[in-house]
Amino acid sequence: MAIKLLIVDDSAFMRKIVSDSVKRNSEIEVVGIARNGLDALEAIPKLQPDIITLDIEMPKLNGIETLKRIKENYNIPVIMLSSHSGTDITIEALQIGALDFIEKPSNLNADLTNFQKDLCMKITSVIKAPNIKAQNIQERFQGRYKRPVENTIKKEMEIGKEPKDIEAVVIGASTGGPKALVYLISKLPQKINIPIFIVQHMPKDFTTSFAARLDKESRIKVVEAEDGVIVEKGTVYLAPGDYHMTIENNRIKLDSRDKLHGVRPAVDYLFSTAASIYKDKLLGIILTGMGRDGSQGMESIKKMGGYNIAQDKETSVVYGMPGNAIARGVVDEIMSLEDISINLNKIIKVK
Structure with a gap:
């Protein structure tokens, strides 16, 4: 049975672009x-769609207000269509409950093919995600779910088995990552004695707004990374889009x-270089996201004696990245997002 899509956009031209893009996908x-x-x-x-693409800027009722009403009444996943001028609003939409966003093509000749491919890939990956309809995604990040009884890898760290003397943390995420990252970073104490590095798959310019949102929501300092800056303890560095x-x-x-x-930025490049520097003092965390980025980097962390944690299937929006890392045999722990947060706060050094 085909995935039923509802397109919401005030631009007839953009509605046609989206419609034509998905017609090629059976x-x-x-x-x-x-x-x-x-x-x-x-x-x-009336239509009972499986998924909705939603424009941010519209007359009568804009994308943000429409999204709020959808999330209040339905468990339908929503993908926002955004532009460079709406970066802050896009980040707000992700916080409200949009599962992902796609940047509108600014140059149809150059960007249309990538837009079409990304749109279809995100629609299908979100719909195929575990329990996407059975559970309100908003609740997944607030601990209101039942934990699975069994898993192939132990779910929680055994007492005395926690990684010791961690000197840095690296985190990778994609679809569903912004909300998960806000949850993790906002719960960190104000003063920690290690740096944290994050790669979130996100286009250029949007990472600037996301870093600002993380910084605002957290007690710890969060910045969009700049080339050549000296790494400081107690700072969270977010990779800028397209670098x-x-x-x-x-x-x-x-x-x-x-x-x-x-993708660019890629989780694998960050994880691999961090592993060569911090060796057995590195903690790697892979969160929700499509694809397999991060698995190779986690293998490097594992080889150097570091410790790896993957988000579980039940709290991931898309289980691609964590699932691939687990299948590769490079993950030490599988945890819910809530448990990752609890254990991260146990592990990190406080000034």
């Missing part, structure tokens, strides 16, 4: 279009080499 069927938020809310109970982030001689290094796994 797994997706456009069941309706809406020209604004009010039309969308009226159409949802790979690595660590070299205690400095952040950014570069624009080719995409890895179709």
Whole structure:
């Protein structure tokens, strides 16, 4: 059965772009279009879509207000369509409950193919995610779920088995990552004695807004990483969109080499270089996200004696990245997002 898509956008041109993009995919069927938020809310109970693409800037009822009403009444996943001018609003939408976003193509000749591919990939990956309809995604990040009884890897750290003397933490995430990262970073104490490095798959400019949101929501200092800066303890560094982030001689290094796994920044590059520097004093965490980015980097961490944690299937929006790392045999612990937060706070050094 095809995935039923509702397109919500005030631009007839953009509605056609989205519709034409998914027509090539036999797994997706456009069941309706809406020209604004009010039309969308009226159409949802009639059409019963599996997923919605939602424009941010619309007349009558904008994307943010429409999203709030959708999340109040339905468990339907929503993917936002955003532009460079709406970066702050996009980050807000992710906080409210949008599962992901796609940047509108600014240059149709150059960007349309990538837009079409990303759109179809995100729609299908979100719908195929575990329990996507059975449970309100908002609740997944607030501990209101039942933990599975069994898992192939132990779920919680045994007493005395926690990694000791950690000197740095590296975190990788993609789809569903922004909300998960806000949850993790906002619960850290104000003063910690180690640096934390994050790669979140996100386009250029959007990471600036996301870093600012993380910093605002947290007690710890969060910055968008800059090339050449000296790594400081007690700071969280977020890789900027469209740049790979690595660590070299205690400095952040950014570069624009080719995409890895179709993404830039890539988690693997960060994890691998951090492993060579911090060795057995490194903690790696892989969160929700599509694809396999991070698995190779976690293998490097494992080889150097570091410790790896993967988010569990039940609290992941998309289980691609954690699932691939687990399948590769490089994960020490599988945990819910809540348990990752609890154990991270146990492990890190406080000034």
